[in-house]
Amino acid sequence: MCGIVGYVGPREATEVVVGGLRRLEYRGYDSAGIAIDDGRELQLRRSVGKLANLAAQLREQPTHGSFGIGHTRWATHGGVTEANAHPHRDASGSIVVIQNGIVENYLELKHALAARGHAFQSQTDTEVIALLLGDHYAACGSLEQAMRLTLAELRGGNAIVAMSHHEPGRLVAARLGNAGGMVIGLGEGETFVASDVPAILDYTQRMLFIEDRELAVLTPAGAQVSKLDGTPVRRQPATVPWDPVAAAKGDFKHFMQKEIFEQPRALTDALRGRIDLEGGAVLLDELRLADGDLWRLGRVYAVACGTAWHAALIGKYMIETLAKLRVDVDYGSEFRYRQPLLGDDTLLLAITQSGETVDTLAAMEEARAQGVKSAAIVNAVGSQAARLADAGALYLHAGPEIGVASTKAFTSMLVVEYLLALRLAQARGALRPDAIRTHVQALVELPGKVARVLEQQAIYHELAERYHRAGDALFLGRQVSYPIALEGALKLKEISYIHAEGYPAGEMKHGPIALIDEDMPVVCVAVRDAIYEKMLSNIEQVKARGGHVIAIASEGDAQIRAKADYVIEVPETLPLLTPVLTSIPMQLIAYQFALRRGADVDQPRNLAKSVTVE
Numbered sequence: 001m002c003g004i005v006g007y008v009g010p011r012e013a014t015e016v017v018v019g020g021l022r023r024l025e026y027r028g029y030d031s032a033g034i035a036i037d038d039g040r041e042l043q044l045r046r047s048v049g050k051l052a053n054l055a056a057q058l059r060e061q062p063t064h065g066s067f068g069i070g071h072t073r074w075a076t077h078g079g080v081t082e083a084n085a086h087p088h089r090d091a092s093g094s095i096v097v098i099q100n101g102i103v104e105n106y107l108e109l110k111h112a113l114a115a116r117g118h119a120f121q122s123q124t125d126t127e128v129i130a131l132l133l134g135d136h137y138a139a140c141g142s143l144e145q146a147m148r149l150t151l152a153e154l155r156g157g158n159a160i161v162a163m164s165h166h167e168p169g170r171l172v173a174a175r176l177g178n179a180g181g182m183v184i185g186l187g188e189g190e191t192f193v194a195s196d197v198p199a200i201l202d203y204t205q206r207m208l209f210i211e212d213r214e215l216a217v218l219t220p221a222g223a224q225v226s227k228l229d230g231t232p233v234r235r236q237p238a239t240v241p242w243d244p245v246a247a248a249k250g251d252f253k254h255f256m257q258k259e260i261f262e263q264p265r266a267l268t269d270a271l272r273g274r275i276d277l278e279g280g281a282v283l284l285d286e287l288r289l290a291d292g293d294l295w296r297l298g299r300v301y302a303v304a305c306g307t308a309w310h311a312a313l314i315g316k317y318m319i320e321t322l323a324k325l326r327v328d329v330d331y332g333s334e335f336r337y338r339q340p341l342l343g344d345d346t347l348l349l350a351i352t353q354s355g356e357t358v359d360t361l362a363a364m365e366e367a368r369a370q371g372v373k374s375a376a377i378v379n380a381v382g383s384q385a386a387r388l389a390d391a392g393a394l395y396l397h398a399g400p401e402i403g404v405a406s407t408k409a410f411t412s413m414l415v416v417e418y419l420l421a422l423r424l425a426q427a428r429g430a431l432r433p434d435a436i437r438t439h440v441q442a443l444v445e446l447p448g449k450v451a452r453v454l455e456q457q458a459i460y461h462e463l464a465e466r467y468h469r470a471g472d473a474l475f476l477g478r479q480v481s482y483p484i485a486l487e488g489a490l491k492l493k494e495i496s497y498i499h500a501e502g503y504p505a506g507e508m509k510h511g512p513i514a515l516i517d518e519d520m521p522v523v524c525v526a527v528r529d530a531i532y533e534k535m536l537s538n539i540e541q542v543k544a545r546g547g548h549v550i551a552i553a554s555e556g557d558a559q560i561r562a563k564a565d566y567v568i569e570v571p572e573t574l575p576l577l578t579p580v581l582t583s584i585p586m587q588l589i590a591y592q593f594a595l596r597r598g599a600d601v602d603q604p605r606n607l608a609k610s611v612t613v614e
Contacts, residue, residue, distance in 0.1 A: 003072040009190025013068035020199035029072035031085035035096040036068035046085040071098035075273035078123025090134025094165040097130040100180040104156035171218040177451040180265040182210040256403035264447040266408040269397040280433030288392040294427035298345035303363040313483035315417035323424035332359030348374040353409040355383020449571040464592035476505040481525035488586035496594040505538040518546035528554040
C-alpha cells in the first residue's frame with residue numbers, strides 16, 4: 001500500500017510532498033522518507049513508523065528546495081528499517097528513486113550488480129532499480145534515457161519516480177504493468193505526481209493518468225508523456241471534481257471496475273513484509289502460533305460466507321496440498337447452529353472481508369466457547385473478527401473495497417491463504433526452503449500476470465453484447481477451479497441479475513446437462529492441469545447439446561480454440577495459484593454484462609456490502 005508523491009515548482013517541496021503523503025496514510029505503511037534538492041545538495045530524510053516520526057526528524061533537520069519526492073513504504077523485500085525505507089540512492093549518491101511494486105527478477109539483477117562490484121545498503125528490490133539507473137545515467141548522461149534502459153531490464157509491475165541532482169527542476173516517472181496508479185497533476189507553473197488523486201487534489205484538478213508502459217518527464221511547465229519506446233502520447237488532462245467520491249474513483253466509471261484493476265497492486269500489498277525470497281521462507285508475524293503449535297494441529301476448520309466461502313474452498317486445496325493438513329469448510333450460517341465438534345488439535349480459520357459478518361463472528365465465538373483458537377483472514381483493520389482472533393489476524397491490506405460485489409478482496413484472500421499454507425508447510429516440515437522459494441517466486445510474479453489478464457478487454461464487450469439477454473448461465477470447473485465456477489456464477493447473479501449456477505464439471509451429467517440448449521452460455525475453466533483432458537470432454541458434451549462455450553484457458557492452447565466459441569487466455573502459473581488468474585475473467589464478464597443490462601454495478605438491488613444481521 002505504498003504511497004508516492006513528487007513535486008516540481010516554486011513552492012517549498014517538503015511541504016507539498018509531506019502533505020501529500022499524509023493524505024495517503026489510509027493506504028497503510030511502516031516507514032516513510034523524502035528527498036529534496038535545494039540546488040546545492042540532495043537531502044535525504046527517512047524514518048521508521050508513522051509520518052509523525054519523519055516530521056519530527058524534519059523539524060530537527062529541515063530540508064529546503066523546490067523539487068523533490070516522497071514515499072510511504074509497506075515492506076516487501078527486507079524488514080522495517082530506516083535503511084530499507086525509500087527513497088534509495090544510486091552508487092554516486094546523486095540519483096534517488098521511489099517505487100511501488102515488486103521487481104520479479106530482483107535476485108537475478110542483484111547478483112549481476114554485485115558481480116559488477118556494487119555494494120548494497122539495503123535489503124530492498126528498489127535499490128536494484130536505483131543502482132541500474134545510476135549505471136545507465138553514467139553511460140548516457142540523461143535521466144530520461146537511463147530510466148528507459150532500466151525499465152527494459154525489469155520484470156514485474158512497477159510505478160517509479162526518480163530525480164537527479166544533475167538535472168534540477170525535473171522528475172522522471174514511469175509505470176510498468178499495474179502495480180499501482182500514477183497520476184500527474186498540472187498546475188500553473190508547477191507539476192505534481194502521486195500514486196492516488198487525493199494526495200494532490202488540494203493543488204490542482206487537472207490530472208493526467210499514466211498508463212502501463214508509459215514514461216513522463218515533469219518540469220514546472222508541465223509533463224511530456226511517451227511510450228517506453230519514445231513514441232509521444234497525446235492525452236488531454238481530465239478535470240477531477242472536488243468531490244471525495246469522484247476523486248476516489250479516479251478515471252474509472254464504477255468502484256467495482258476500479259477495484260478489479262487495482263488487483264495487481266492489492267496482491268502486491270498482500271505480500272509485503274511476508275516473504276523472504278532469498279531465504280526461501282514465509283513470514284507471518286501476525287500469526288500468534290509458534291512452530292510447535294502449528295506442527296501439533298490436526299485440522300483446520302475454515303468458516304466463511306458468500307464470496308469468502310468460495311475463497312475458503314480454495315484454501316482447503318492449498319493447505320491440504322502444501323501443508324498436508326486436513327481442512328474442513330463450512331458456511332458460517334450453518335456452522336453456528338449444528339453444534340460442531342472441535343477438538344483441541346483444531347484451528348478455526350475465519351475468512352471475512354469486513355470482519356463484521358454476523359455468522360462468521362458467531363462461529364468464532366463458538367470456537368472460543370469450546371476452547372479452540374481462531375485466526376482471521378480479514379481486510380478491515382480493527383474489525384470485530386480481528387479482535388476475536390486470538391491466534392492472530394492476517395490482514396489482506398487490499399484497501400477499502402466499496403463495490404458490493406467483492407473483487408480485489410477475494411483474490412487477496414487467495415494469496416493470504418497461500419501464504420498461510422506455506423507457513424504451515426514450513427512449520428510442519430512439509431516443504432523445504434528451496435521448494436518454498438519456488439512458491440514465493442510464483443507469488444512474486446502473480447501481480448504481473450494478473451495485469452496481463454487485465455489487458456484483454458475487447459472480448460468482454462463482445463460477450464456482453466451477444467449474451468446480455470440470456471436468462472440463465474452455467475459455470476463449470478473441476479478441482480481447484482470448481483470454486484471459481486461458483487464465484488463466477490455468484491458474480492453474474494449479484495450484479496447482472498442473470499440466473500447462474502456453478503457446478504463441478506464432473507457432476508454435469510447428474511442434472512445440469514438437461515438445462516443446456518442453444519440459448520445458454522456455459523463458462524468453462526479449462527486451464528492445462530491434471531484434469532485438463534476431463535474438461536475437454538465436458539466442453540465437447542456441452543457443444544454436442546448446442547451450448548455456447550466460453551472457455552477460460554491457458555495461453556496458447558490451440559485445442560481449446562478449436563472447440564470453444566470464445567476463449568479468454570490466462571498465463572500459466574503454479575496449479576494452486578491459477579484461481580487468482582481465472583477469477584479475473586469471471587469478474588469482468590459479470591461487470592460488462594451488468595453494464596450492458598443497465599444494472600447498478602456498485603449497489604446491486606437487495607444486497608449489502610457486509611451482512612451484520614441474520
